[in-house]
Amino acid sequence: MDKTVKTRKYSEFAESDISYNNLTETQERAIELVNKSAQLEAEKSKYQKQSEIIGQLQEKLEQQQVKIAEMVKKSAQYEASVKALAELELKTRRVEELESKLLKVADLEARAQKSDLLEAKVKELSDVIHKISGIAASGKTDL
DSSP states (O other), X not given: OOXXXXXXXXXXXXXXXXXXXXXXXXXXXXXXXXXXXXXXXXXXXXXXXHHHHHHHHHHHHHHHHHHHHHHHHHHXXXXXXXXXXXXXXXXXXXXXXXXXXXXXXXXXXXXXXXXXHHHHHHHHHHHHHHHHHHXXXXXXXXX
């Protein structure tokens, strides 16, 4: 009796190995895709958080810019006030100087009036003395 052993061909072994290897590659790719999907979701979540933070920072920046603009406006107003105050002080000094000069002029006018009065009295007294001298001179000649 002849016994024969049946064996598979080499190509049958190769085909079954290839399908096994392909299955493993497919599983590996699926695992990679799952991992990449998880990474993508993590990155997406991270991106959303960062976008929110950027939005908040932009809002804060806008608020700060508004505050700075208000401060610049107030600063300009203060500078204008300081300038106006300096001009007012200068005008006040000029007014004080003019008042001082006016007081001196008024004093000089008062002195001039007194001087005019004194001159008028001196003239009057001189006339009286002149009359008295004239009377005295006429009285000497009569004696």
